[in-house]
Amino acid sequence: MPDWKPPAPYRSHAEADQPPLAAPGYGSTRLRSPHHPLLVLPQGLTELTGPALGERDFGALDNDLTRQHDGEPQGERIEVFGRVLDGDGRPVRDTLVEIWQTNAAGRYNHVGDQHPAPLDPNFTGAGRTMTDSDGRYRFMTIKPGAYPWRNHPNAWRPAHIHFSLFGRAFTQRLVTQMYFPNDPLFGQDPIFNSVRDDAARQRMVAAFDLDATTPEWSLAYRWDIVLRGRDATPMEDS
Numbered sequence: 001m002p003d004w005k006p007p008a009p010y011r012s013h014a015e016a017d018q019p020p021l022a023a024p025g026y027g028s029t030r031l032r033s034p035h036h037p038l039l040v041l042p043q044g045l046t047e048l049t050g051p052a053l054g055e056r057d058f059g060a061l062d063n064d065l066t067r068q069h070d071g072e073p074q075g076e077r078i079e080v081f082g083r084v085l086d087g088d089g090r091p092v093r094d095t096l097v098e099i100w101q102t103n104a105a106g107r108y109n110h111v112g113d114q115h116p117a118p119l120d121p122n123f124t125g126a127g128r129t130m131t132d133s134d135g136r137y138r139f140m141t142i143k144p145g146a147y148p149w150r151n152h153p154n155a156w157r158p159a160h161i162h163f164s165l166f167g168r169a170f171t172q173r174l175v176t177q178m179y180f181p182n183d184p185l186f187g188q189d190p191i192f193n194s195v196r197d198d199a200a201r202q203r204m205v206a207a208f209d210l211d212a213t214t215p216e217w218s219l220a221y222r223w224d225i226v227l228r229g230r231d232a233t234p235m236e237d238s
Contacts, residue, residue, distance in 0.1 A: 017200040018234050025190030027151045043171065063129035065099075065141040073123035075104025075142035077218035080178070080206065083135040084165065087229025091135025096166040098128040099139055106145030106159075115147050140218065146185060158185040158192060165225065175236045178223050179205045195234045203233050 022033035061067050066077060080099075084092040102108050102125060105117040109125050123142060131137050144159045160177045167173070179192065186192055195201045203226070212220035225233045 017195065017197050017232065019191075019194035019236065023190060023194035025152070026194055058128065058130070063127050063137075063139050065123065065125065065127045065139065067140075068124060068127075069122040071122040073103065073120050073142050075120075075123075075145075077140065078143045079138060079140050079212065079214065079218050079220040080161065080223060081136070081138040081212065081220065082206075082222050082224040084131050084137065084225045084227065085135055086227055087232065091131070091133070092227060093131055093133050093135060095131050096128060096164075097131060097137045098126070098164040098166075099141070099161050100126045100164075101141065101144040101161045102147055104142050104145050106147035117145070117147070143180070143219075151190065152188075155188070156185050158183040158189050163225065165227075174227065176225070176233055177204060177236075178221075180221065181205055181208055200234050203231065 020029075020033075022029045024030075066073055084095055084097065086092055100108075102113075103118075103120040103123045105120070107113055107115050107117040107119060109119060109123070125144075127139050127141065129137050129139065141161070144161060146156050146159050149155050149157050158179055160179050163176050163178055165174045165176075177191070179186070192201060192204070195204070206221035206223035209220045209222045212222065214220070227233070
């Protein structure tokens with residue numbers, strides 16, 4: 001029988017584990033962060049009962065961003081996979097996971113992105129899936145590129161993928177970003193560094209997983225998302 005070890009005592013996340021609403025280095029937070037005390041609004045029927053999620057809402061290629069168009073997208077194919085867990089390490093089953101990202105050239109397929117990099121007609125950059133009974137999710141996609149964003153002189157965002165996770169109501173949505181290991185742009189990115197604790201920042205960085213690669217087809221990155229507790233993944237507070 002293996003040696004039994006008592007579980008680590010529970011603690012909620014420390015203030016430095018999560019990004020603040022107003023981060024001085026991240027310019028747009030000066031405009032969108034609240035300047036007055038927050039108001040708690042009563043929840044209505046829509047917030048308490050929606051969204052109605054399920055496999056019927058998904059297409060066969062929703063989690064494969066490389067096969068959603070007639071042709072092959074440009075760039076490096078990658079698989080991004082992992083588990084969604086609660087604060088005690090238990091799987092979070094049947095939860096909606098959505099992603100959005102730039103293409104390999106670092107451009108979003110969105111009218112608001114006028115970065116002079118090419119759009120890819122075979123890559124929209126958005127996908128979704130549901131976690132399985134063990135809390136697992138998986139996406140096939142293209143590794144996103146870095147891009148300039150004018151927050152400060154010569155500002156570039158590290159390569160990243162946006163994640164959105166839904167519970168069973170519209171008010172139960174969490175948003176975060178996944179980064180790639182050893183990115184040289186980490187040091188000058190105020191969004192990444194708005195999480196002040198280094199250990200918490202590293203929880204936003206995926207791990208390269210050679211064993212999970214598909215030979216001669218795609219590389220793989222593993223990223224687990226923890227929703228609360230001492231190991232919680234930093235989330236964007238909206």
